Amino acid sequence: MTVGTEEYTIYSLHATGVDGVDRLPVSLKILLENLLRNAESPFVEEGHIAAFEQWLEKGYSSQDIAYHPVRVVMQDFTGVPAVVDLAAMRDALARLGGNPGDISPQIPVDLVVDHSVTVDYYGTEDAFEKNVAAEYARNGERYGFLKWGQEAFDNFRVVPPGTGIVHQVNLEYLAKVVWIRVEGGEKTACPDTCVGTDSHTTMINGLSVLGWGVGGIEAEAAMLNQPVTMQIPEVVGYELRGELREGVTATDLVLTVVEHLRTHGVVGKFVEFYGAGLAHLSIADRATIANMAPEYGATCGFFPVDDETLAYLRFTGRTSHEVDLVRAYAQEQGLWNDPSHRPARFTEILSLDLSQVEPSIAGPKRPQDRIPLARAPHILAGKEGRDTTGKISVPLKDTGGSLSHGDVVIAAITSCTNTSNPAVLVAAGLLAKKAYEKGLSVSPRVKTSFAPGSQVVTEYLSRADLTPYLNRLGFTLAGYGCTTCIGNSGPLNRDISQAIADHGLNVAAVLSGNRNFEGRISPDVKDSYLTSPPLVVAYALAGSMHVNLQEDPLGRDAAGTPVYLRDIWPSEGEIQEYIRKNLSPKMFSQRYASVFAGDDRWNEMAVPRGNTYAWNKDSTYIQAPPFFDDITSPPRDEFVLKQGRILALLGDTVTTDHISPAGAIPADSPAGKWLQEQGVSPAEFNSYGSRRGNHEVMMRGTFANIRIRNEMLADVEGGYTIHIPSGRTLPIYDAAMAYGRENTPLVVIAGAEYGTGSSRDWAAKGTRLLGVGAVVAESFERIHRSNLIGMGVLPLQFQKNDGRKQLQLTGREEISLRLKYPEPAAGMTVYMDIAYENGQSRCCELTARIDTAGELHYFRHGGILHAVLRNMAGQ
Structure with a gap:
């Protein structure tokens, strides 16, 4: 294919021989091209491509495929432990007699x-x-x-602190839409694809780049040229009609989509958007919808290439040749969105009339719990289930004023979800300007x-002269x-925290983010609400969730x-005029010209050198993990768990935040006590997320969320369990260590949607380090299920109408697991023998959620990275 003066090799979808290839959803065309281009990989079989014809017939397929993403993106919470693992793999490969230098990313x-x-x-x-x-x-x-890793590893770049959020940087700069690979002087053009160690990697689907979140373990394998194993997904076509009404934002739209799709059920599926309504959505609007795919449960929410895609690439400073290449490639390969053509063949079709979307918020504990703004005070009173209308009024000695139920104590314009969208940020700035000019102010009790x-945001707000007004309101x-x-x-x-604790006040946070799970935003705040940036400002001015923003004065x-x-x-006209006058492509080009440079602090930082990392045994941040200590042992031929105990009995929608919190480390927790034993004061604890490079902290923090509820303990919040047979109530970590000393194997039992939320690999790593051999749940969220397999923990799913309640489990039972077949197989049946405390017993069948042959291969090795290491060492 020739574009301008450049010639490119492409892998033509028309040459696949797949009958009806033009009718495939665009997202599946990208998967098909990926298989075709990687046909020489030992993981790709001829039947993989032929299976797309079967998909076209039925709208689904059980065929496993091997997907090779072009690149990987990471953030530091998940990226640091990934680099720690790579460094530890170098040590392990040396022990196996290999060359440590062979452990290095093979893709960008x-x-x-x-x-x-x-x-x-x-x-x-x-403040900044x-x-x-x-x-x-x-x-x-x-x-x-990280700087050591940048020098020690090939194909590894770091965007330093103080620059931006990974998904916005990806959208505005890293993404190409069409990627170019140069080998032997030949240029090959292909779809830009990625996986990322953050759930919201899906945001890039708004720019027609196929990508989604995976666990750090899976991302590490992809870096080492291992495929992501998956079944050809079902694709839900989501038709958008009409356009948004005046005063309705992209945030209101995405909260509506989240509610709709989570209710419908799209877990493990692709969602592909199409229809005449796309013409009325900017790329920033589309990215907002794509960002929250984890919240509606889909693997990704994809938008095909169209003129709006090209306009955004120009707007954000991409070259004219890059734009021409995207157009030519998309049209040649059938990836271009043409509303005049009949829709693709989808598994099923849903639709939404954009004109019916209304201003909304979501909460107080889940993103899918949308609340129409006009009805918010009434609904919130019902959700809270008790009198929180402000009758209690606690004076605040230091802050001033008083604090009541329902008061807003945190108002944050934050998150890639909305700060990537100039329309809602300019709206927030204009709202702040008008509020200030009217003499309104924000109470000191609101943080x-x-x-x-990205730095582009502050530049265009400053150029628009909106920054001073945001500043005057505290933003x-x-x-x-x-x-x-x-x-x-x-x-x-301090006086606010004390008032909340002493009087049991139910106060609120409002934020323009995508997550509001329990215990996530602040340990002091039980109720958190997702809103658009201008509504964050509005609620900060109102000061209370009980104010009806559509009827009551601010x-x-x-x-x-x-x-x-x-x-x-x-x-809307005012907002667009500000955008037109104050944003330019040059702004993006200049800001991203030195994106990898860093400030003086970064550049002056001392960096250890060497092919392998010099571990500091006294470090409380970075330690060599024990995952590869058994690397010289052979892969397991069977799975046996006899007379195990239930470490935790958990309910529905247990998130990865519950399993592996990212926030504050309580001083009296096992992790807090260990840090103090190492000489770290509570003031220097930092957070669980920042200490993910140290397994000693993270295994102690597993199941340690302050809001997690173990059903073995009635009316108790936090990471506690009952040790059997002693009957002692212990922190889950302490109980796990006691069971380990007793050589007692462990299982975790849970309800539906286990592991929903962030792609947090430590939720699986910590589970393994506590000695848990299997997790039995009613259903799993995709990424966490994959992560468990990646760490050698068996995910098992109850069949039919079985579950913890139907089986009358109390957590005091003895559990044994045995395979039905002599040879393990993907999707195998596993028997669970239950010995009840009263002497009775029962057996039930479980389905092993090892869904592909590739996953089974990894599980038998004890994890993905074990399989990679043994392969590299020739074992």
Whole structure:
């Protein structure tokens, strides 16, 4: 294919021989091209390509395929442990007699440091500088380790702290839509594809780049040229019609989509958007919808290439040749969206009329629990289940004023979900301007912060002269990172925390993020609500979730006249005019020209050198993990678990935040006690997320979320269990260690949607290190199921109408597991023998959620990385 003066080799979909290839969804065409281009891989078989014809007939297929992404993206919370694993693999390969240097990424890997900045300082114009200084003081060792990795490994780049959020940097700079590989002087063009160690890697689907989140373990394997094994997915066609009404934002739209698709059920499926409504959605709007695919449960939410894609590439500073290449390739390969053509063959079709979307928020504990803004106070009163109408009023001695049920104590404009969208950020700035001009202000008890996903955001807000108004309401720049959305909201004022604890106050956080699970945003705040950036500002002004923003005034002006949200809400025309005048392609080109450079702190950091890492045994941040200590042992030929105990009996929708928290480390927790034993004071704990390079901290933090509920203990929150047979109530870590000393194998029993949420590999790593051999649940979220297999833990699913309640499990039972077949197979049946405390017994059948032959191969080796190491060593 020739574009301009350049000639490219392509792997033509028309030459596959697949009958009806033009009718495949675009996302499946990309998978098909991937197989065709990697046909010489030992993992790709001829039947993989032929299976797409079967998919076209039925709309689904049980065929396993081997998917080779073009590149990997990571953030530092998940990226640091991935680099730790690679460093440990070098040591292990040396023990097996191999060359440690062979362990290096074989495909491009970009890591963006964005998860470690905490909102310690806020509301002042020097907050950013202070937060970055604190970030380096806490994380210098981790950052030095990443710099070592950047020098030690090939194909590995690091975007330093204070630059942006991985998904926004990916959208605005890293993504190409069409990727170019140069080998032997030949240029091959192919679809840009990626996997990432963060659930919201899906955001890049808004720019027609197929990508989704995987666990760190799976990403490490992809780096080492191992495929992502998967079944050809079902694809749900989601037709968008009409256009959004005045005053309705992309955030309102995505919360509606999340509710719709989560209710319908799309776990493990692709969702592909099409229809006339696409013409009315910018790439930023589409990226907002694609970002929250994990919240609606899909593997990805994909948008095909069209003129809007090309316009965004031009707008963000990509070259004219890159844009021409995308157009030519997409049209040649049938990846171009043409509304005049009949829709692709989808597994099923859903639709949404954009004109019916209304202003909304979501919460207080799940993103899919959408609440129409007009009905919010009424619904919230019902959800809270008790009188929280503000009758309790606790004076705040230091902060000033008082605190009541339902008051807002955190208001954060944060997260790649919305800060990648100029329309909602300009709307927030204009709302702040109009509010300030009306004389409105934010109560001191509200912790306000602004953490955009790229430096471009602050530049265009400053050029538009909106920054001063955001600053005056307290929304000063806190950092370029995930902050509140990942739980790095920082501490509340001491008197506020004390009032909440002493009086059991049910206060709230509002944030423009994508996650609001229990215990995630702040240990002091039980209720968290997702909203658009302008509504974050509005709720900060109102100060309470009990204010009806569509009917009640936000405050009064200098003359005492009530000021309503409708009085200061900017029009769509006004927003677009600000964008037109204040954003330019040059802005993106200049900001990203030095994206890998870093500031003086980064460049002056001392870096250890060497082919292998010099581990510091006294470090509380970076330690060699024990995962490969048994690497010289042969792969297992059987799975046996006899007379095991239940470590935890858990309910529905247990998230990876519950299993492996990312926020504050309590001083009285097993992890907190261990850190203090190492001489680390509570003030220097940092967070669980920042210490993911140290297994000693992370295994102690597994199942340690302050809001997790073990059904073995009635009315108890937190990571506790009952040790059997002693009957002692212990932290789960302490109980697991006791069972380990007694050589008692362990299982975890759970309800539906186990492992929903972030692609947190430590949720699986910690489970393994506690000695858990199997997790039995009613259903699994995709990424966590894969992660468990990647760590050699067996995911088992109850069959038919069985479950923990139907089997009347209390957690005191003795559990044995045995395979039905002599030889393990994907999807095998496993028997679970239950010995009840009263002497009775029962047997039930479980399905092993090892779904592909590749996953079975990894499981038998004890994990993905074990299989890779043994293969590299020739064993």
